[in-house]
Amino acid sequence: MSEIxxxxxxxxxSQISGILADDILKGVLRQGEQLPSAQELAARFNVNRHTVRRAVAALEERNLVRTEQGRGTFVQEHALDYPISRRTRFTQNMRNLNVEADIEVLEDAREIPPPQVAQALCMDRHAYAYRIETLSRADGHIVDHSTAYFPAARFAGLPAVYRRLRSVTRTLEEFGVTDYERKHTRVSARLPDAHTARLMRQPANRPLLYVQSINTDTRGMPVQYGITRFSGDWVQLVLMADS
Incomplete structure (x- = not known):
């Protein structure tokens, strides 16, 4: 059936949602393809745009489509399996998945971090840390918005090194940290704030996978506290046996 x-x-x-779902499942609408606008769909089915929006919302509930703010609605692609283990590395994960990765540095600052961050990094609560904000992409799709903190006293000048290398692993190597591992990982689902929703081009009412982590060197000293906000549309977290 192609008409209501x-x-x-x-x-x-419901009929419109069923017709579009059938087109998606049969491959008439391919993964990543943009759906016609609400106005175009309303004209196709001879209904008002409110009816079309309700049909599209039903498709989103079934995870068949996703809406990107300012861009439109797209057929959902398969999410990437993102392993989290004792040695989680973004670039290596993307390489293992045969995905082209890119990290954009949004901002860096030297500041006194929130108390919970200072405690996690075993720092005095009045000591400074470097904060680095990044946006990561996989094959051109935004997969996460991250905030990383590093003890400033131990890693003087770290932001400039990170901007040059775009890799936590290689940056820490420049400071003599030849290896590090994940000491702590906490995963939850949270709604994004307005800033993150805008950066990740997603509605503010769609939850993100919120991951807090602490990385330590071979002596057990914390070297990084991280907050990574993963897009649930693009990423499935896989907790490995050694995590």
């Missing part, structure tokens, strides 16, 4: 039928006891938005 009025008067048969089934809501118009």
């Amino acid at each position: 039928e009025r008067g048969r006891g089934v809501a118009l938005w």
Whole structure:
């Protein structure tokens, strides 16, 4: 069925949602393809845009489509399996998945961090840390917005090194940290704040996978506290046996 039928006891938005879902499942609408606009769909089915929006919302609930603010609605692709283990490395994870990765540095600052960050890094509560904000992409899709803190006293000048290398592993190596591992990981689902929602081009009412982590060197000293906000549309977290 490709046309809706009025008067048969089934809501118009439900029929439209079913037709579009069938197009997606049959491959008529391919993964990553943008859906026609609400105006175009309204004209196709001879309904108002409110009916179309309700139909699209039903597709989102089934995880068949995703909406990006300012861009439109797209057929959902398969999410990436992102392993979290004792040695989690973003670039290596993307390489293992045969995905082209890119990290954009949004901001860096030297500041007194929040008390919980200072405690996690075993720092005096009045000591300074470097904060680095990044946006990571996989094959051009935004997969996370991250905030990383590093003890400033131990890693003087770290932001400049990170901007040059775009890698935590290689940056820490420049400071003599030849290896580090994940000491602590906490995963939860949270709604993004307005800033993160804008950066990740997603609605503010769609939860993110919120990951807090602490990395330590081979002596057990904390070297990084991280907050990573993963897009649930693009990433599935896989907790490995050694995590």
